Amino acid sequence: MPREYDLNDDRVVVVIGSGAGGGTVANELAQKGIDVVCLEAGGRLTLADVVNDYRLMNERMGWHDERRGAGVWLCKTVGGTTMRWSGCCPRLLVHELRARSTYGAMDDTTLIDWPLTLEELEPYYDQAEAKMGVSGTNGLPPLAENSHFKVLKAGARRIGYRDITTSHIAINSVAYDGRPGCQQIGFCNAGCAIGAKWSxxxxxxxxxxxxxxxxxxxxxxxxxxxxxERGRVTGVVFRDVDGVLHEQRARAVCVACNVVETTRLLLLSESSLFPDGLANSSGHLGRNYMRHLAQGVSAIMPGPVNQHRGTAQTGFVRDEHRHDPRRGFAGGYLLELSGQPPFVFARKAGWGADAQRWMENYSHGAGLLLCGEDPPQASNRIGLHPTDKDALGLPIPVLEYSLHPNTKAMMQHAVAQGRELYSSLGATDIRDNTDQLGGGCHNMGVARMSADPSDGVTNRWGQAHDVPNLFVSDGSVFSTSGAPNPTLTIVALAIRQADHIAERMTQGTL
Amino acid sequence: MASTASVAIVATLPGCALGTRRDEVERRALLRMARLLYPHDGLDDAIYRDVLEPLLVRADGDGALAGDLRAGIEMLDAEAGGNWRSASPDSQLEALKRIEKSAFFETMRDAVQRALYEHPTVWELIGYEGPSVQYGGYLHRGFDDIDWLPVE
Structure with missing residues (x-):
């Protein structure tokens, strides 16, 4: 039964955002009998609203408010970016949670270790995988291999890779949890029209x-x-559909607006007590913004591939997901399948005769996405424009981002491997676009967890160092990026955080 | 496409007849440029016209964009030493190459690229089968039918 809470009800936990982090922490709390009000900036679609049309779905679920600087790919809709994501769910590895200890000091980074271990996280990964119906876990078979994946697999094997899998994808390989098995529709990033992908x-x-x-x-x-006046959060001011402002009182607040908007909201909540933004006594809020090495390699293969038929990101190659400094960089990366519709494939087309050749061979096209660790830098940051406001009258977020030399070295290696993979199968036209800043789908780090309060914004529970009843529940809390796509870890951390909040409430300390 | 309203206004203002001719010249130049950017012989001009339409409609209501497009064509004319559109195909391409870093070039490329490869007629040409949910996806329509991969 959906409830309605009074604006003055200060017993509720207010969760801001309904995506991977917000939706999960809200449900976990509600399941424990804790009253939750979830504020979602966007509207609520039904599966009937999800159609195979990228442009239309971008209008329906994209977050289109003005931003400056590096581009991002966010959603303003119930479900957040779990509507648009590909479903890849690799786990972080033990060395990635100990990045500073493993990699040593790296110039121009603010590298730290996570204030929690993989051992602590593992039971929550298990719960997250069960919740999401991750393929190859909990008795679920791996996803079916489509033609495009078979190309990736064959090329990967030719160049010596062995860890190649269609497990670890949060798309139902068979019916699960009241949702159907994947029908290989191929529009995963426009929203899954049958609900086989977890959202x-x-x-x-x-x-x-x-x-x-x-x-x-x-x-x-x-x-x-x-x-x-004690610095405890008391409520959240929100703007309703008519532009009218209200305040929902709160016992505790969980912020899960996806990195850019989480930063903006906390910065906008400045006060005389918190002059640099809420929970920002460390000065780290908005800094250490990470977005992964994210580069594509695509190729025209000797025979038809039909990359559009079926799951866009059916699987990946994990052999390079390790720390081996002999490769010339710290950390590792994944080679992930990346099925692209023509308008995306065209981004590597160039123009003129080059473009004509590339696009008229679309049916023979194959592609992969290289997703790798990106170390934190203080200069990679999200802030607010000092004077310019958006259509709602709010300061416009400004995203400053540049690749660290380690990420560039990794990119060079990864792109060479990707090219080798396709050329081993006889591809002659292989293209990448390393001149462009990739990424924007994976956003992490602006309110990172740190053991030392002067090193970050939140503690090992995602609880603000400065404000005991304020929690951050999205990818903002990542201490480092690791290589894996972040959603599984966001969900695992949200489940863990909900346990912690419930425990603190039982103890009477929240 | 110039709306009938704007044509009517132009007709009543002396001196603006030249303006409409100029618009048509520009339109043809942009159309030529669209084809040179993504030259598919199997597509007729009508497709490229469709693809340009949203940009031109936007320019109708956005003076700055209209000015940028006009300035872009002038830039091409200058690069071609006169009238770009009547230059030889090779000279047209060379002129385009010389302006490929310009904002005008980028505006045109982005607009044409996205709209062209979202056009169902173009999908047919390049072998993209499009929306599939209404057919039950590709699960029973060849999602794994690849037959040319080397056997290990």
Missing amino acids: TLYTEVPKAETTGHFELRTHAMAIRINHD
């Missing part, structure tokens, strides 16, 4: 609603978090 829109959110401890407010964009 909080049709899992966490409706499950929370059945508890009787959860209210979802759509078109409710949080613009400020208020606090009392």
Whole structure:
């Protein structure tokens, strides 16, 4: 039964955002009987609204408010970016949680270790995989291999790779949890029209609603978090669909707006007590922004591939996901399948005769995405424009981002391997676009967890060092990026955080 | 496409008849440029016209964009030493190459690229089968039918 809570009800936990982090922490709390109000800036689609049309779906679910600097790919809709994601769910490896200890000091980075170990995280990875129906876990078979994946696999084997899998994808390989098995539709990034890919829109959110401890407010964009004179948060000011401002009182607040908007909200919540933004006494809020090595390699193969038929990111190669400094860089990367519709494949087309050749061979096209660790740098940061405002009258986020030399060295290696993989199968036209800044899908690090409060914004529970009843529940808390796509770790951390919040409430300390 | 309203206004203003001719000249130049950017012999001009339409509609309501497009064509004319559109195909390409770093070139490339490869007629030409949910996806329509990979 969906509940409705009074704006003055200060017993509720307010969760801001309904994506991987927000949707999960909200449902986990509600399942434990804790009353939750979830504020979502976007609207609520149904599966009937999800169609095989990238442009239309971008209009329906994309976050289009103005931004400056490096581009990002966010969603403003119930489900957040779990609507648009590809479903890749690799786990972080033990060395990635100990990046500073493993890699040593790296120039021009703010590298730290995570304030928690893989051992502590593992039970939550297990729970997250069960929740999401991750292929190859919990008795679920790996995803079916489509033609495009078979090309990746054959090329990978030719160049000596052995760890090649269609497991670890949060797309149902068979019917699971009331959702159907994948039908190889091929529009994963426009939203899964049958709900085979995990999204909080049709899992966490409706499950929370059945508890009787959860209210979802759509078109409710949080613009400020208020606090009392002791520095405890007391409520969240949000703008409703008509532009009217309200304040929802709160016992605790979980912020999960996806890195850019999480930063903006905390910066907008500045006060005389927190002059540099809420929970920012360390000065780290908005800094250490990470977005992965993210580069594509595509090729025209000797025979038809039909990369559009079926799951876009059916699997990956994990052999390079390790730390081996002999390769000339710290950390590792994954080679992930990347099925692209023509308008995306065209980004590597160039123009003129080059473009004509490339695009008229689309049916023979294959592609992969290189996803690798990107070390934190203080200069990679998200801030607010000092004077320019967006259509809602809010300061425009500015994203400053440049690749670290380690990421560039990794890119060089990864792109060479990707090219080798396709040429081993006889591809002659192989293209990458390393001149462009990749990424923008994976956003991490602006409110990172740190053992030392002067090193980050949150502690090992994602709880703000400065504000005991304020939590960050999205990828912002990542201490380092690791190589894996971040969603599985976001979900695992959110489940863990909900356990912690519930425990603290039982103890009477929250 | 110039709306009938703007044509009507132009007709009533002396001196603007030249402006409409100029618009048509520009339109043809942009059309030629669209084809040179993504030259598919199997597509007729009507497709490229469709593809340019959203950009031109945007320019109708956006003076700055309209000015940029006009300045872009002038830049091409200058590079071609006169009238770019009546230059030889090789000279047209060379002129384009010389301006490929310009904002105008980027505006045109981005607009044409996205719209062209979202066009169902173009999908047919390049072998993209498009939306599939209404057919039950590709699960029973060849999602794994590759037959040319080397056997290990």
